[in-house]
Amino acid sequence: MIIDALSWICLLAGGLVGIIGAVGIHRFPDFYSRQHATGITDTLCAMLILFGLGLQAGMSLAAFKIAMIFLFLFLTSPTATHALANAAMHSGLRPKLDSITGEGKS
């Protein structure tokens, strides 16, 4: 019962964090700062949702598999983000630096 409630809190919080991350993608001004918003969906959002699912699974092999998804996600997602940022830099996309407000300028 308590575990169910905790699991729901995690799932809902994860969903909410994912939505805020998506809002961030639209609000931040350029490619590089948008990557920080996607970083949220990659980390905290995935963490909360997987943890919530793990609580539903209980002590079982399914929970172990969820833990493995978690581990592999944490190894691969920063690599993918770095590859994207690196490719953008090499193809000459300059980041907008400093003095830009967070008020959703495009």
Place this chain on the structure above:
Amino acid sequence: MMTFGYSALLFLFWILLSGHFDPLLLGLGGTSVILTVFLMRRMNILDHESFPSQIFLQLPAYFVYIFWEIVKANIDVLKQIMSLSGKPISPHMVDIDLPQKTDLGRVIYANSITLTPGTVSVELTKDKIIVHALTKDAADDLFTGNMAKAIPDRILDK
């Protein structure tokens, strides 16, 4: 020794993923493990980077540290998105020193920087790492070098 350790790890992984103990499935798993390890040995990719046993003892402390850092950084960026932090974003590009001795340590450091939202590693060279930071504070945090100290980095003792 490394071959044995890696095979045992792979076999354990197979058992935990399948959850079945009948001889057929265990046999199939054993065959796959042997084939995989044989191919890895032939390709010469079974080394201290694919099976980093030298840092296994340091990993738990690192995971706890990085987990906490990720949560803190997430809250910061969430505040930035919702404009709750009171400060506008100020993207910075900064050069961070790489104190790590091994390539593996450098990669773990670069990945840790990218994993914490607010900082993304853009370019990795032998002794520098170029980081795009969302705010000045996020960049300053990296300059303190606290994260660099937490990275597992040990040269394999022969």
